[in-house]
Amino acid sequence: MQKDGQLELPVAQYLRLRRHIPPLYGVLAINVVALAFTHRATAPLYLTLGVPFLLVLACLQRIHVWTRPVAPAAIAVTEAERLMRRTTWLGIGMALGFLAWALVLDQYGTPEQRGHVMLFIAATMMACIFCLTYLPRAATAIGVIVICAFTLYCVLQGSEERIAMALSIGVVTGLILFVIRDSFAAFVHLEASRDALIAGQRRAERLEAESARLARTDALTQLPNRRRFLEDVEQRLEGCSPDKRFSIGLLDLDGFKPVNDTHGHAQGDRLLQAIGGRIAALCDGKATVARLGGDEFGVIVPAAIDAAQELMQRICLTVQEPVELGDTLVSVGASGGVAAYPDSGRDVNDLFDRADFALYYAKRHARGNCLKFSAEFENLIRADHLVESALQSADLSREVSLVFQLIYDIEKMVPVAAEALARWSSPIAGTVAPEMLVSCAERLGILRVLTLHLFDLALASAAVMPQHLRISFNLSAGDLTNPQTITGILDRIGASGIDPYRLVFEVTETSLISNFATAVRELQHLRETGAKIALDDFGTGFSSFNSLQQLPLDVLKIDKSFADRIEDISCRRVLNGIRSLAFSMSLDCVIEGIETEEQLTAVRSLGFRFVQGFHLAAPRSLKDIAALVGVA
Ligand code: C2E
Ligand code: CA
Numbered sequence: 001m002q003k004d005g006q007l008e009l010p011v012a013q014y015l016r017l018r019r020h021i022p023p024l025y026g027v028l029a030i031n032v033v034a035l036a037f038t039h040r041a042t043a044p045l046y047l048t049l050g051v052p053f054l055l056v057l058a059c060l061q062r063i064h065v066w067t068r069p070v071a072p073a074a075i076a077v078t079e080a081e082r083l084m085r086r087t088t089w090l091g092i093g094m095a096l097g098f099l100a101w102a103l104v105l106d107q108y109g110t111p112e113q114r115g116h117v118m119l120f121i122a123a124t125m126m127a128c129i130f131c132l133t134y135l136p137r138a139a140t141a142i143g144v145i146v147i148c149a150f151t152l153y154c155v156l157q158g159s160e161e162r163i164a165m166a167l168s169i170g171v172v173t174g175l176i177l178f179v180i181r182d183s184f185a186a187f188v189h190l191e192a193s194r195d196a197l198i199a200g201q202r203r204a205e206r207l208e209a210e211s212a213r214l215a216r217t218d219a220l221t222q223l224p225n226r227r228r229f230l231e232d233v234e235q236r237l238e239g240c241s242p243d244k245r246f247s248i249g250l251l252d253l254d255g256f257k258p259v260n261d262t263h264g265h266a267q268g269d270r271l272l273q274a275i276g277g278r279i280a281a282l283c284d285g286k287a288t289v290a291r292l293g294g295d296e297f298g299v300i301v302p303a304a305i306d307a308a309q310e311l312m313q314r315i316c317l318t319v320q321e322p323v324e325l326g327d328t329l330v331s332v333g334a335s336g337g338v339a340a341y342p343d344s345g346r347d348v349n350d351l352f353d354r355a356d357f358a359l360y361y362a363k364r365h366a367r368g369n370c371l372k373f374s375a376e377f378e379n380l381i382r383a384d385h386l387v388e389s390a391l392q393s394a395d396l397s398r399e400v401s402l403v404f405q406l407i408y409d410i411e412k413m414v415p416v417a418a419e420a421l422a423r424w425s426s427p428i429a430g431t432v433a434p435e436m437l438v439s440c441a442e443r444l445g446i447l448r449v450l451t452l453h454l455f456d457l458a459l460a461s462a463a464v465m466p467q468h469l470r471i472s473f474n475l476s477a478g479d480l481t482n483p484q485t486i487t488g489i490l491d492r493i494g495a496s497g498i499d500p501y502r503l504v505f506e507v508t509e510t511s512l513i514s515n516f517a518t519a520v521r522e523l524q525h526l527r528e529t530g531a532k533i534a535l536d537d538f539g540t541g542f543s544s545f546n547s548l549q550q551l552p553l554d555v556l557k558i559d560k561s562f563a564d565r566i567e568d569i570s571c572r573r574v575l576n577g578i579r580s581l582a583f584s585m586s587l588d589c590v591i592e593g594i595e596t597e598e599q600l601t602a603v604r605s606l607g608f609r610f611v612q613g614f615h616l617a618a619p620r621s622l623k624d625i626a627a628l629v630g631v632a
């Protein structure tokens, strides 16, 4: 029997005996025949033919038994022990039988023939002892019994030479027994150390396999981790020809950060586990899921891009279902991006970047959905590269400026604030949308410089605008998470002489999500000066009414999408709700994106007071604003 691939000692012993015992019986049979032959003329027939025949037959039978094929692994330890016990008794019996025959034959021989008998006894006994090295108790028993019986026989015969010979054989036998006991002990030791070695090897192998598994498993969700995900993609690419399609999907949770900040990291972890389990259950048999880190998951789908997008879309929906954390129900969302081999990319980096780009795009423009990477995105990437290189060599003070869009109080129909909007006219990239300018500056690590440049312009403009007009300034996620940017803004406010009450900082829900706690802290610093904080694009993001309460806010800017659907009764109902909520929290509301008189009328009838939109005023240069409101 084997334990962990190695043999137990009795089995190892038995297998050695299987190699040694058959030749032993062979030698015995030959010796019997030789002795019988030399006594053929002097001894009776039953001793030279009958008994030898039986002895040889017994030898052949034993050879047959010992040479029967057996698989080492099939031998049980107890069976090996039983067979060896039997071998010991049988060996003693056979040895006595052979000895008795030889001694009886000794009665009939001439001095030479009697010498042959002595040799037969000594030689066969030595052979027995050697061949039983791995069964020392049998070797010892046979040696002791044969020597004692033989010596007794010699003593009874009274021949001095024979007694002396018996003693010599006895001494040599003792020595041989001593040596084979030693070599058996060495054998036992060897087996034990080999066992230990093999066991050590097995343990090392198991440890290695376990640590390899751990290095590729996410400790929190027990899903494969980023490393394993990338390896799996690589592996697929290795064996993949362009006609074998597969897709990778990236998923990022929306609104996870606030949950983590509000409910604590332990609950955040539990939420990730629950969501990980949910995604894995949905993908079971269809795709492999990994947690790539933070609130990001990756999926490998052995299908073309449309099927992969469909699966990812279902994942986004599943993630949205509320999760029970203790006695509270928490919900987050998920946005995703998919890219497919070979259309979106042919190596792991390309595929990952493309899926990431689609995800990034979904986060900004189609939250809660999964987008697939397409040719359109490829153009966007190219445009991004062009804009990046243009921005790297841009002269901000000459190329980047501000325009202002007025916000009206529609009760009195007077402008109350002007929102500063960035404009970049690049000699290389042409007119670039402000969102692109901001995200590009963030990627290049120059967002702080850009924001402070824009803020300088805003303060300079504020200084020349009428005192009753507030100035709204947009801050992005990158600004809110960089305390140095906020310090720069605070310093500039102090140095400008502008009354901070005239300043409004606009932030979006999305910009808060990435690092909620820091963003809230920085907003508080700004608000402490007396400046106001507006939540921009309200209604598109994820912050629930619950998280509104945790933000230091003064104004809600209701996203343009509400103005677009204002004809819709359900939309009006929501707007009503938002108005009451804002009222109860002492927040002002600004409705953005009013483009028509009808929309304006509807907004008015719903009881809103502050409005912004092309219908009232499009963004204009400072000079044009001056003409409208009169510059100090
Ligand atoms: P936002 O803060 O929501 O700004 C309002 C955007 O809506 C402006 O686009 C404005 O021109 C546009 N808009 C205003 N009224 C209407 C309307 O009636 N109809 C339509 N269709 N659009 C209207 P703009 O200037 O292209 O800015 C886009 C976004 O870029 C801004 O959205 C803001 O998130 C960002 N942004 C602009 N300037 C800055 C800046 O100085 N810093 C930062 N961080 N972001 C900026
Ligand atoms: Ca804004």
Ligand code: CA
Pocket (backbone or CB within 6 Å): 536, 537, 557, 559, 592
């Ligand atoms: Ca807005």
